[in-house]
Amino acid sequence: MSPGTTPLIELDGVGKQYGAVRALDGIDLSVRAGQITCVLGDNGAGKSTLIKIIAGLHPHDAGTLRIDGEETRLGSPREALDRGIATVYQDLAVVPLMPVWRNFFLGSEPTTGRGPLRRLDTAAMRETTRSALLRMGIDLRDVDQPIGTLSGGERQCVAIARAVHFGAKVLVLDEPTAALGVKQSGVVLKYVAAARDAGLGVVLITHNPHHAYLVGDRFVLLKRGAMAAAHTREAVTLDELTRQMAGGSELDDLRHELERDPGR
Amino acid sequence: MTAAAKEAAPAARTTSRPPLARRLLGRPELGSVVGALAVFLFFAVAADGFLRPASLGTVLYAASTIGIMAVPVALLMIGGEFDLSAGVLVTTSALVSSMVSFQFTANVWVGAAVSLLVTLAVGVFNGVMLTRTKLPSFIITLGTFLMLTGLNLGVTKLVGGTVSTKTIADMEGFGSARALFASAFTVGGVGIKVTVLWWLALVAVATWILLRTRFGNHVYAVGGNAEAARAVGVPVRATKTALYAGVAFCAWVSGQHLLFSFDVVQSGEGVGNELIYIIAAVIGGCLITGGYGSAVGAAVGALIFGMTSKGIVYAEWNPDWFKFFLGAMLLLATLLNAWVRKRAEAAR
Numbered sequence: 001m002s003p004g005t006t007p008l009i010e011l012d013g014v015g016k017q018y019g020a021v022r023a024l025d026g027i028d029l030s031v032r033a034g035q036i037t038c039v040l041g042d043n044g045a046g047k048s049t050l051i052k053i054i055a056g057l058h059p060h061d062a063g064t065l066r067i068d069g070e071e072t073r074l075g076s077p078r079e080a081l082d083r084g085i086a087t088v089y090q091d092l093a094v095v096p097l098m099p100v101w102r103n104f105f106l107g108s109e110p111t112t113g114r115g116p117l118r119r120l121d122t123a124a125m126r127e128t129t130r131s132a133l134l135r136m137g138i139d140l141r142d143v144d145q146p147i148g149t150l151s152g153g154e155r156q157c158v159a160i161a162r163a164v165h166f167g168a169k170v171l172v173l174d175e176p177t178a179a180l181g182v183k184q185s186g187v188v189l190k191y192v193a194a195a196r197d198a199g200l201g202v203v204l205i206t207h208n209p210h211h212a213y214l215v216g217d218r219f220v221l222l223k224r225g226a227m228a229a230a231h232t233r234e235a236v237t238l239d240e241l242t243r244q245m246a247g248g249s250e251l252d253d254l255r256h257e258l259e260r261d262p263g264r
Numbered sequence: 265m266t267a268a269a270k271e272a273a274p275a276a277r278t279t280s281r282p283p284l285a286r287r288l289l290g291r292p293e294l295g296s297v298v299g300a301l302a303v304f305l306f307f308a309v310a311a312d313g314f315l316r317p318a319s320l321g322t323v324l325y326a327a328s329t330i331g332i333m334a335v336p337v338a339l340l341m342i343g344g345e346f347d348l349s350a351g352v353l354v355t356t357s358a359l360v361s362s363m364v365s366f367q368f369t370a371n372v373w374v375g376a377a378v379s380l381l382v383t384l385a386v387g388v389f390n391g392v393m394l395t396r397t398k399l400p401s402f403i404i405t406l407g408t409f410l411m412l413t414g415l416n417l418g419v420t421k422l423v424g425g426t427v428s429t430k431t432i433a434d435m436e437g438f439g440s441a442r443a444l445f446a447s448a449f450t451v452g453g454v455g456i457k458v459t460v461l462w463w464l465a466l467v468a469v470a471t472w473i474l475l476r477t478r479f480g481n482h483v484y485a486v487g488g489n490a491e492a493a494r495a496v497g498v499p500v501r502a503t504k505t506a507l508y509a510g511v512a513f514c515a516w517v518s519g520q521h522l523l524f525s526f527d528v529v530q531s532g533e534g535v536g537n538e539l540i541y542i543i544a545a546v547i548g549g550c551l552i553t554g555g556y557g558s559a560v561g562a563a564v565g566a567l568i569f570g571m572t573s574k575g576i577v578y579a580e581w582n583p584d585w586f587k588f589f590l591g592a593m594l595l596l597a598t599l600l601n602a603w604v605r606k607r608a609e610a611a612r
Binding site: 109119 | 472476477480481482488489492493494495496498551
């Protein structure tokens with residue numbers, strides 16, 4: 001896991017203002033190939049604003065954003081995708097009523113034939129979906145089923161496999177484990193690690209320090225739109241991370257919770 | 265995972281599609297096909313003249329005039345939007361065509377061409393207003409509906425002094441335009457109007473677009489989850505605007521049919537038809553919230569409409585009952601569709 005010389009994405013003092021509200025201020029962050037950068041923070045800390053900047057949904061208005069060392073400003077999700085940044089959203093990753101294979105290729109559909117006969121290459125789409133999922137270790141019975149019939153964890157996994165298949169260099173995951181149970185969270189984290197091992201730089205947004213510490217290489221803590229702390233894995237323990245994340249008063253409750261959680 | 269490892273997996277299968285029965289059950293139009301058969305059998309028994317060849321032609325004609333509009337309206341509904349202005353837009357299209365031909369030129373094709381531009385412009389206006397303001401399509405197209413209703417009456421009176429247009433039957437090109445939009449031919453003793461061909465062609469093209477093109481994939485996506493679609497790079501605004509333009513194009517075809525089959529156009533026509541198109545699409549299995557449905561379903565919905573409206577006449581009942589039947593059918597079809605969809609998803 002040797003970090004490349006230039007980070008895939010580098011944020012330097014990035015900020016964002018919505019009207020009179022400063023949603024994000026002075027954020028530094030770097031994402032390297034084969035590494036997982038975790039962004040931690042409570043609800044309202046500015047995690048989703050940060051994601052929207054990296055995903056190209058909203059442009060930043062302060063600081064600099066560098067992709068492959070080149071200063072840039074993302075104007076649309078399409079632009080971010082073209083630069084190799086794929087984002088998987090917690091709740092809006094998929095179109096529930098569409099078959100798995102149509103979801104898999106949505107926005108990047110392969111076609112065959114020319115002129116008015118130019119059409120979706122449906123056979124290849126089905127086959128590629130199945131094999132790409134299988135490569136990530138997901139064995140679906142039927143790629144024709146509506147993706148809404150899959151469990152939340154499976155849907156996240158399909159979205160991750162999709163990003164890997166389309167050659168994303170950076171994978172941004174918005175709270176991938178937030179709505180999931182313990183077992184499903186474990187499955188999703190496994191695929192996050194698989195994406196990392198495939199050489200992708202991963203941004204993992206979460207409010208769960210346990211999940212972050214299981215896979216993360218770098219940790220950035222957000223509080224009310226500003227950076228509260230930044231650590232590398234070597235420089236911080238899970239206890240320390242949890243303490244910083246929770247703040248003083250809630251700490252006793254949390255320690256209690258931690259003690260009942262075996263295997264950490 | 266290598267190919268060898270893939271083969272070694274115990275449950276390795278080729279990409280086979282699910283069995284035919286389950287695929288049929290999963291189709292959106294299944295409910296409407298069952299409904300259409302039931303309506304057909306009902307009137308075949310209840311109405312003496314229903315099975316006569318001449319009646320068949322009449323039923324198909326009624327179905328086609330609704331179907332030409334129900335198909336693009338269904339696509340729009342799959343894309344997650346409504347168009348309440350679709351009914352009066354047909355009239356607008358006919359009026360513009362007629363008035364431009366009558367006032368400025370001697371050739372009806374010039375009027376038809378101008379009408380096509382105007383009608384498409386209204387569709388694009390709907391789409392752009394919707395995607396720029398982000399207001400619900402119900403409000404936007406209700407506004408267009410009311411404005412067009414007023415314009416149809418107001419401008420027609422202003423130009424001609426009466427509520428209907430002047431005859432253009434003596435103009436150049438009327439014959440060829442009539443052949444394209446309002447002719448009839450006979451197949452095996454059954455008189456078929458050319459609108460039936462327009463209808464079937466539109467269903468075929470719309471089905472191809474929905475199931476086999478990128479645009480079709482985008483239509484399902486913007487209706488099913490517009491935010492997710494945008495996040496993976498689908499041009500949501502362009503897709504919705506194109507769908508409104510599609511409705512407008514079909515409104516132009518319908519409008520030219522009106523004009524060239526009756527020669528004169530009543531400026532107050534079309535009000536209320538927009539709901540009939542929506543009803544046909546919903547009976548055909550389109551989900552009113554978007555993201556699900558088919559063009560074939562909308563066509564079958566239009567066929568049910570045609571059979572019911574003419575079947576009641578052949579059964580010699582009071583036509584007042586028609587609306588009641590339509591309402592009951594809408595409720596039944598929606599319930600049946602919801603039930604079928606639930607079963608189809610549970611069976612997986």
